[in-house]
Each structure stands twice: as structure tokens, then as C-alpha cells.
Amino acid sequence: MPADWTTFRELLLPGLTGRRAVENELRRAIRDGRLGPGARLPSSRDLAGQLGVARGTVTSAYAQLVGEGYLVAKRGSGTTVAATGTRQAPAVERTEPPPRWRFDLRPGLPALGAFPREEWSQAHKAALAALSADELGYPDPAGFPALRAELADYLGRVRAVAARPSDVVVVNGAAEGLSVVGRVLAGLGHASVAVEEPSHFGAAEVLASHGLAVRPVPVDDRGIRVDLLAGTDCRAVLVTAAHQFPLGVVLHPDRRRALLDWARARDGVVVEDDYDAEHRYDRPAVGALQALDPGRVVYQGSASKVLAPALRLGWLVLPPRLRDAVVDRKRLDDLGTGTLHQAAFARLLRTGGYDRHLRRTRQLYRVRRDALLDELAARLPAWTPIGVAAGLHVVVRLPDGTDDLALQERLAGRGVHAQALANFAREPAFPGLVLGYAALTPDRLRLAVHELRAAADLR
Structure with missing residues (x-):
């Protein structure tokens, strides 16, 4: 009989309010051994209730730590500390490096490789x-x-x-x-x-x-x-x-x-x-x-x-x-x-260097946007892109009833950084994903859509 992973699990953390604060305290607890390898964490809903924060705050913190290798998220098994997650605390506090996502679909991120x-x-x-x-x-x-x-x-x-x-x-x-x-x-x-x-x-x-x-x-x-x-x-x-x-x-x-x-x-x-x-x-x-x-x-x-x-x-x-x-x-x-x-x-x-760069990147981003939209239409026709005429991202409206935060967690487990629309509103009008496309090549965007499809099929 499978375990009931929705059972309430208490986790002692100081009064925290922001995503970074939750993320940093969890990372610190893993590094100093307070949360050992294999330790099960509360569900994002349970921990959000304990801390008095939005569920999206905890979900984003979990996703970040999954991407960094501190946590493991598996369908049906909850979120646990990775087997190699415990580390000795360093003698000098150091800034954590950014996670290495396989596909980084954060909104607002330009093509850094195109910097002039x-x-x-x-x-x-x-x-x-x-x-x-x-x-x-x-x-x-x-x-x-x-x-x-x-x-x-x-x-x-x-x-x-x-x-x-x-x-x-x-x-x-x-x-x-x-x-x-x-x-x-x-x-x-x-x-x-x-x-x-x-x-x-x-x-x-x-x-x-x-x-x-x-x-x-x-x-x-x-x-x-x-x-x-x-x-x-x-x-x-x-x-x-x-x-x-x-x-x-x-x-x-x-x-x-x-x-x-x-x-x-x-x-x-x-x-x-x-x-x-x-x-x-x-x-x-x-x-x-x-x-x-x-x-x-x-x-x-x-x-x-x-x-x-x-x-x-x-x-x-x-x-x-x-x-x-x-x-x-x-x-x-x-x-x-x-x-x-x-x-x-x-x-x-x-x-005129700024204008020239803007003209070049506008053409570059249009090609990338089109590649993303074409692949979404081919692989996920039930997903509806919104706000595609400008910017560096699109919002994809998911079928009604989809848990976009759960989908975000599954994607993080596959190395895909894609944010749920629920992270940006107290009461979203519909489930969705906010997908940035400017930082990835057309081929990488097509591969990312394959991962989106695979994660969606796991629900």
C-alpha cells in the first residue's frame, strides 16, 4: 500500500516571509545536517500553512533547491533531501552559485550571449x-x-x-x-x-x-x-x-x-x-x-x-x-x-550602438518566439498562448483544472525552470505557465516543449 504523502509533517523554521528566506533557511538546514539525507519535507501546502505564506512561495523555494541538487521531488514520493545533500558548513559564508537548469524559461531574461x-x-x-x-x-x-x-x-x-x-x-x-x-x-x-x-x-x-x-x-x-x-x-x-x-x-x-x-x-x-x-x-x-x-x-x-x-x-x-x-x-x-x-x-x-543592438535582438527574439509558439501548437494544442505580440515571454493558459504549481514542481524535477502563473497572483483567473523564450535558441526551445509535454503527461 503506498504511503500517504499528504499527511501533515511539521518542520521547525523561524518566522519567514519571502521565497529567498525560506529557500536560504532550508538550504542551511540541509548543509548543517539538521535535515539529513532522505528526510521527507512537508508538502508545499502544509509548509505554507505552518509559515503563514503563499503556497507559491514554498513551491518556488522547493523548485530552486531541486535544481541545485539539495532536494529530490518524485511523483508519489513527495519531496526529500537528496542523498548527497548534507554538507559541512563552510568556515566562511559564501554566496550560493545560481542553479544550472537544463532549460531556463524564466521571464525577463534576455539573450545574454548576444550582449554586444x-x-x-x-x-x-x-x-x-x-x-x-x-x-x-x-x-x-x-x-x-x-x-x-x-x-x-x-x-x-x-x-x-x-x-x-x-x-x-x-x-x-x-x-x-x-x-x-x-x-x-x-x-x-x-x-x-x-x-x-x-x-x-x-x-x-x-x-x-x-x-x-x-x-x-x-x-x-x-x-x-x-x-x-x-x-x-x-x-x-x-x-x-x-x-x-x-x-x-x-x-x-x-x-x-x-x-x-x-x-x-x-x-x-x-x-x-x-x-x-x-x-x-x-x-x-x-x-x-x-x-x-x-x-x-x-x-x-x-x-x-x-x-x-x-x-x-x-x-x-x-x-x-x-x-x-x-x-x-x-x-x-x-x-x-x-x-x-x-x-x-x-x-x-x-x-547608435544601443539602437543597433535593439534592432538585432528584436529580430532574434521574434524567431525564438515563433519557434516556441509553433512547437506548442504542434505538441500541446490544448495550451493557449497569451500576450505573444511583444516582450520576452508568453503566458500559456493550461486546461481548466490543471494544478500549475504541481506542474512547476514536476518540471523542476526534470531540470526545467518554468514558473506557474499562480506565483504571480493570490487568486489566478486561470492555471498557466509564464515562459520566457529570449535566452534559448529555437532548437533548445523545441526540446523544452518536449519536456513540458512529458511533465504534463505525468499528471
Whole structure:
């Protein structure tokens, strides 16, 4: 008679809230021997209940540790510590290396192998040679003036953003930009911020870390439900207007106007995350929401999706009433973003290297997207792709009744990093997978679909 793996199993862990905290504490327990080889872990539902966190938080932590080899997940056998999982604790704490997935389908990951190394190297060398001795001192916390000027020009030309160089603040990636804005909003008396449902879990974590209550507002096929937003206690909202994450919806013109009307009526702020708007294939460009009311909208972007996350370069375009507070917060946090990378990026923008790279990768990603969609249509015709016209990922709607978190676990056991839609919402409207395609070649994407089919057949 098979064992009942759904029986409640208690696991003593300190009070944890985030995925990384759960993941790190489990890893530590395995490494120091508190969880020995073969030890059975609670089901993701049971452990989530013990810790008071979302089930997706535990499922993602389990999947990460399966990929790293600490855990083993088998159908009908639950999740256990790998036979070789116990390790001696190192004398010096070291950062864990990223897992080596056979197929990494994380959304938002660009083709890192396509990074323009030669152009970047030349831009870096030329920018360094042109910097004065004074410019090698502590940077302007608002950003390198030449880069702010180039960004104002580029964003106006490509995204229709209304910006002067003085409106632009350079930050260490979009995450720092959102963190600084969140802290400033909290300092101005904001107690809560609305976010789209579904949305990126990391954004909600950043905002909550500054004491802001996060209020999810549903998204439909026209974007965020502004009528439901009006029923919240919020005076600020975070939106992905040009390409909603993860569903790929474009905010409808009527909703754009209604959103800005809401902000004016509340004396509020709209934070527009324009995270991958330059990547579009089957539809014309949609201008930034910021252009409709620069006094109410904070625009944020970064180089992470076009060039590489490792650069840690992002930018904010700020309303005048927030600009000085953001710059002061940036100064207190880190004295400003490094000048050398800023100067190199400014040169890449000025010489057209950034536009050329974007044109090349847009063609590359279109081919990869088509390969994924064609293979899904051939192998998994009951799965419906959503939001395919732009971006670096697609959402695949699974047949009703599918447990997408369980499917994510099975895929992790096969070395496939694919995230369930349930990780991005408290109450998903349907089961799905969020599949990034930019980082894999067409042949690798076809093989990944074979793994998706095999995992789906195991249910």
C-alpha cells in the first residue's frame, strides 16, 4: 500500500516571509545536517500553512533547491533531501552559485550571449578616456549629466516620454528605482500602493519592505480595473501600461484616461514600469503613459532587458514635486551610481550602438518566439498562448483544472525552470505557465516543449 504523502509533517523554521528566506533557511538546514539525507519535507501546502505564506512561495523555494541538487521531488514520493545533500558548513559564508537548469524559461531574461561585448568595450574605453579627472570623483547622485541628456533624448524619441535631462535620475536598475520611489512615497505619508493582479512578486516585496501595504487590483483584457482601484485606500499605483506583466495586455486608451483622472482626483501618483516596451513584433509601438501627464506619472526603465541585468543601470523620469526627494534619498543610500558604466552607456546611446543592438535582438527574439509558439501548437494544442505580440515571454493558459504549481514542481524535477502563473497572483483567473523564450535558441526551445509535454503527461 503506498504511503500517504499528504499527511501533515511539521518542520521547525523561524518566522519567514519571502521565497529567498525560506529557500536560504532550508538550504542551511540541509548543509548543517539538521535535515539529513532522505528526510521527507512537508508538502508545499502544509509548509505554507505552518509559515503563514503563499503556497507559491514554498513551491518556488522547493523548485530552486531541486535544481541545485539539495532536494529530490518524485511523483508519489513527495519531496526529500537528496542523498548527497548534507554538507559541512563552510568556515566562511559564501554566496550560493545560481542553479544550472537544463532549460531556463524564466521571464525577463534576455539573450545574454548576444550582449554586444565589442561595442560595449569600445564605448567603455572611449568614455573612460574622455572623462576628466574631476569626473572620477564622487558622482552626481542624480546621475552622470551626459547620460541624463542622452536618456531624455532617447526616451522622447522612442517612448514619447516628456523629459528634460533635469527630470531624469539614474539608478542601479529598476529594483533600486522602485525602492527609492517607495521610500519617498512612504515619507510623504502614503500608507499603501496598488499593484496589478497578477504582477511580478518582486515589486510587491520591494514596496512592502518600506512599510507600504500592497493592494492587488485585477487586470482584464483592457488592463488594470480602474473602477476597482477607486475602491481602495491608495493614492499611488504601479502599472505596466505598455505590456502588462505577465499577461501582456496593453492598457486601453479609455483606461489610461481613467487612471490619470483617478490620480488627479486623489492627488496621487502613477508609477509606470516600462520594463520591456521596446520588444514588440506584431503590433505598433505604444507611447508611454507618462506623456499624458508628466506631473503625475513616475516613469521607470532599465537596460536589463535590452542589454544585461549585470550592468545594474536604470532610470527614473520624475514629476518636479518628487525629483528633489528622490535625488536626496539616492544620495543617502549610495552616493550615486558608478560613473564609468554611465559614461559608457551614454556613448552607446549617442553613437547608435544601443539602437543597433535593439534592432538585432528584436529580430532574434521574434524567431525564438515563433519557434516556441509553433512547437506548442504542434505538441500541446490544448495550451493557449497569451500576450505573444511583444516582450520576452508568453503566458500559456493550461486546461481548466490543471494544478500549475504541481506542474512547476514536476518540471523542476526534470531540470526545467518554468514558473506557474499562480506565483504571480493570490487568486489566478486561470492555471498557466509564464515562459520566457529570449535566452534559448529555437532548437533548445523545441526540446523544452518536449519536456513540458512529458511533465504534463505525468499528471
